[in-house]
Amino acid sequence: KHNQKLISLNERIVKVKSDNYSLTDLETKKSTLETSLNDLFSQRDLTQSKIDSLEEQQIELEEYIDKFDEEELSNNLKVLVEAEAYLAKVENELEKLGIRLTSLEERKQHLDSHKYNENCEVCMENSTSILEQKSDVESQLLDIHSQIKDNLDIKDAYTETISEHLTYRDMDKQLTKFKVDEEKVSRDINTLINRLSTFETQEVK
Numbered sequence: 001k002h003n004q005k006l007i008s009l010n011e012r013i014v015k016v017k018s019d020n021y022s023l024t025d026l027e028t029k030k031s032t033l034e035t036s037l038n039d040l041f042s043q044r045d046l047t048q049s050k051i052d053s054l055e056e057q058q059i060e061l062e063e064y065i066d067k068f069d070e071e072e073l074s075n076n077l078k079v080l081v082e083a084e085a086y087l088a089k090v091e092n093e094l095e096k097l098g099i100r101l102t103s104l105e106e107r108k109q110h111l112d113s114h115k116y117n118e119n120c121e122v123c124m125e126n127s128t129s130i131l132e133q134k135s136d137v138e139s140q141l142l143d144i145h146s147q148i149k150d151n152l153d154i155k156d157a158y159t160e161t162i163s164e165h166l167t168y169r170d171m172d173k174q175l176t177k178f179k180v181d182e183e184k185v186s187r188d189i190n191t192l193i194n195r196l197s198t199f200e201t202q203e204v205k
Contacts, residue, residue, distance in 0.1 A: 044196060051192045054185050061182040068175050077172055080165035087158040094151050101144045108137045 111134045 047192050047196045051189055051196065054189045054192070058182060058185045058189065061178050061185065064178045065175065065182065068171065070175070073168055073171055073175065076165050076168040080162060080168055083158045083161040083165065087155060087162065090151050090155045090158060094148065094155065097144055097148050097151065101141070101148065104137055104141050104144060108134065108141065111137065 111130055
């Protein structure tokens, strides 16, 4: 559009025969159009430069994304999440066992504090009952200690698994960020390409 106007004005300057325009008017219009066209070229070049820069960023981001084995990452994240869930259950079970252990130890301590007189039949009967209770409590204590040991071993195993797989969570965060950045760059490129197309349309009009 601007190019055609400049050509037309140049012709009119050479062949100025109209009473409506003076040579000065035509020269002024020509100068204005040249300035406008130069501004258009400048904006177009700047936009193209931004597109080139963003396309380089997009290529880099795509290369980073391609370095990830997403299937392996997904599988290891699943292992991590499951291990964390099982660890929480084990810790909850250990807490319950700890409460039961404290209760049994207090009961055993209470039973241990009982004294009896061998010459007192009632006392002897009570003593037998207490000894039976003590035996039952001691049996429960052995079972509790065994359960606690088993759960501590399981806890150690899950803790080790979590420690070995924590890096995959960081990798997943990295991958997600790269993908978000790449999508934003892609949108920005499309926006600038549309703008560039507008500039080019104005140039040819």
